[in-house]
Amino acid sequence: MRIGILGSGLMGGKLGTLWARAGHEIVFSYARSEQKLKKLAREAQGNARAGTPGEAAREAHVLLLAVHWSRVDDVLKQAGDVSGKTIVSCSLPMNAGDSGLVVAHTSSGAEELAKKVPKARVVSAFGTVPSEVLFDVFESRRKATRPSLVYCGDDPKSKKTAAELIREVGFDPVDAGPLRMARYTEPFTLLIAQLAYEGDGGPELAYRFERFVRKG
Numbered sequence: 001m002r003i004g005i006l007g008s009g010l011m012g013g014k015l016g017t018l019w020a021r022a023g024h025e026i027v028f029s030y031a032r033s034e035q036k037l038k039k040l041a042r043e044a045q046g047n048a049r050a051g052t053p054g055e056a057a058r059e060a061h062v063l064l065l066a067v068h069w070s071r072v073d074d075v076l077k078q079a080g081d082v083s084g085k086t087i088v089s090c091s092l093p094m095n096a097g098d099s100g101l102v103v104a105h106t107s108s109g110a111e112e113l114a115k116k117v118p119k120a121r122v123v124s125a126f127g128t129v130p131s132e133v134l135f136d137v138f139e140s141r142r143k144a145t146r147p148s149l150v151y152c153g154d155d156p157k158s159k160k161t162a163a164e165l166i167r168e169v170g171f172d173p174v175d176a177g178p179l180r181m182a183r184y185t186e187p188f189t190l191l192i193a194q195l196a197y198e199g200d201g202g203p204e205l206a207y208r209f210e211r212f213v214r215k216g
């Protein structure tokens with residue numbers, strides 16, 4: 001699959017690298033230095049290259065949106081026409097200081113994003129885990145139990161694609177339902193961030209839901 005990375009920082013750089021290693025064709029875009037994009041592409045050890053957001057979007061089946069909320073309009077403008085594409089977004093609607101959500105309760109970043117790109121199919125995924133855990137999850141993907149990863153969206157086909165990409169990183173995808181469920185998954189991330197960055201255990205943190213078989 002051709003995947004365009006819009007925002008090649010902590011999240012985009014790592015997810016793009018892991019998907020390249022899983023066999024996808026990756027275009028890394030949107031960083032302040034072209035050298036950084038080229039280095040990411042080189043080190044991804046797969047079919048990866050550096051490009052502009054427009055190049056990343058043009059041929060992509062899937063786009064990963066991984067920029068700070070304040071950069072969303074800019075990167076979308078540079079990406080151009082995204083009609084019909086699946087946009088997997090891990091971007092959270094955080095304020096400038098990253099201390100709180102600017103959209104919550106009555107809407108979500110994912111829903112606001114979908115309004116900006118009505119012809120694209122937005123799936124909210126990966127925003128609930130710290131970037132620091134992604135490589136660990138990938139490396140332990142053959143273990144019997146995998147960490148969970150919630151995702152949500154309104155388009156079944158795009159959700160299927162997103163679930164596959166989640167699986168390839170090493171998580172067990174948990175379908176949380178329609179895109180409006182991002183109203184709950186986005187604030188959940190602030191809890192994860194508290195545990196990851198303010199606790200003693202370090203940021204290599206993932207979560208796992210466990211369902212017990214109903215008796216009788």
Ligand SMILES: NC(=O)c1ccc[n+]([C@@H]2O[C@H](COP(=O)([O-])OP(=O)(O)OC[C@H]3O[C@@H](n4cnc5c(N)ncnc54)[C@H](OP(=O)(O)O)[C@@H]3O)[C@@H](O)[C@H]2O)c1
Pocket residue numbers: 007008009010011012030031032033036065066067068069071090091092093094126127128129130131132189
């Ligand atoms: N980091 C996490 O653990 C985590 C977890 C869950 C969700 N999220 C969400 O995921 C999104 C991405 O987070 P992140 O931590 O990956 O952010 P990041 O490391 O800052 O990456 C953002 C990317 O955007 C690029 N960028 C910023 N301003 C730009 C500009 N003016 N022109 C061109 N490129 C520009 C950055 O360039 P440079 O590479 O040059 O800096 C970087 O490549 C955010 O919405 C965040 O809330 C992050």
